[in-house]
Amino acid sequence: MASVEPAGRVDGPRAGADIELDGVSRYYATDGGLRIDALHDVSLRVGAGESVAVMAPSGAGKSTLLHVLGAMDRPDRGSVVVDGVDITRLRRRQLVRYRRTVGFVFQRFHLLPALNALDNxxxxxxxxxxxxxxxxxxxxxxxxxxxxxxxxxxxSRLSGGQQQRVAIARALINRPRLLLADEPTGNLDSVTGEEVMDLVTSLVTEEGMKMLVATHDAGVAGRCERHVRLRDGMVEDDTNPR
Ligand SMILES: Nc1ncnc2c1ncn2[C@@H]1O[C@H](COP(=O)(O)OP(=O)(O)O)[C@@H](O)[C@H]1O
Ligand SMILES: [Mg+2]
Structure with missing residues (x-):
């Protein structure tokens, strides 16, 4: 596989984003009037160039955390500072610009079915x-x-692994500084999952991105130097915290 030359960049330096979450909470109300703490008082600092595996059982807040980091969701409390800017306070236009500095890879690929790979x-x-x-x-x-x-x-003409590769290419089109991957191997068999993670890992290194990957899979997590465990929306354990 050939390496891609920088074809232009969106914004700022390319050394991976510096992230600081402080007291981040995200609550949902249930129909029964109860409160679900999808994230509760999460504080986390991730230095530039550091890759993080967010490990937790289903429902523990992994996707919510990634959505908050990608500014696809706004927390109810706390701040999320990326490269010195609190993204929870951005206005619409700035949000659109910020989102373009983030690449997102989903478990279910989320490709547009009517478009070919190139158009996706x-x-x-x-x-x-x-x-x-x-x-x-x-x-x-x-x-x-x-x-x-x-x-x-x-x-529909591509295998699951191929679809996820297209989704990875899509995530990189803006030369993001931050790659957020939400259970990227969750819909793949283990061999294909390994291949996809080999690709992601080499791209993260080559393109100088920071990666946060939500996963249940110890093999996926093993590719990250830092492991953050969530439980009921809270950080339960954090190896190599800075
Ligand atoms: N849009 C939503 N409305 C209501 N509850 C939600 C919503 N999104 C997530 N939750 C709840 O928040 C908790 C955390 O969800 P999520 O971040 O998706 O966890 P994970 O990705 O670790 O499985 C779960 O209890 C989930 O049901
Ligand atoms: Mg999830």
Whole structure:
């Protein structure tokens, strides 16, 4: 697989984002009037270049944490400071810009079924003017994930592992500083999951990103130097905290 030359960047330095969560809580109300603490008073500092596995059983708050970090969700309390900016206070336009510095990979791939692989990779930048050649970069990324020859295939013609590779290429189109992966191998068999994680790990290193990966899988977590365990929305354990 060829390495991709920088084709332009969105914003700021490329050494991976510096993240500081302070007292972050996210509550949901149930129909019965009870409160679910999806995140409760989570404080976490992640230095630039550090990769983190967020490990926890189902329902412990992993996805909520990733959504808050990607500014897809706003916490009810606390601050989330990324490279010196509290993203919980951003206005709409700034939020859109911030989200473009984050790549997201989902368990269920979330590709658009009617679009071919190339157009799926292009989708996040289609509405925007970019300072790089979008199509050239999308093609390079498909090459990079080993799917250069499949640019014209729609998702239903691709295997699960191939779909996740397309999703990874899509996550990288904006040259994000932060890659958030929510159980990225959860829908893949173990061999394919390993291959996908080999790819993600090498891309994270090559592209100088920071990665946070939510996972149940010890093999996935083993690729990160730092392990944060959540339980009932709280940090239960944190190896190598800084
Ligand atoms: N939109 C929502 N509405 C109500 N409850 C939610 C919502 N999203 C998450 N929750 C609840 O918050 C808790 C944490 O969910 P989540 O972050 O998805 O956990 P995980 O990703 O670790 O499985 C769970 O109890 C879940 O049911
Ligand atoms: Mg989840």
């Amino acid at each position: 990779v292009l989708a996040p930048v289609m509405p925007y003017r970019t300072n790089f050649d979008k199509v050239a970069r999308a093609r390079e990324l498909l090459e990079l994930v080993g799917l250069g020859a499949r640019h014209d295939s729609v998702p």
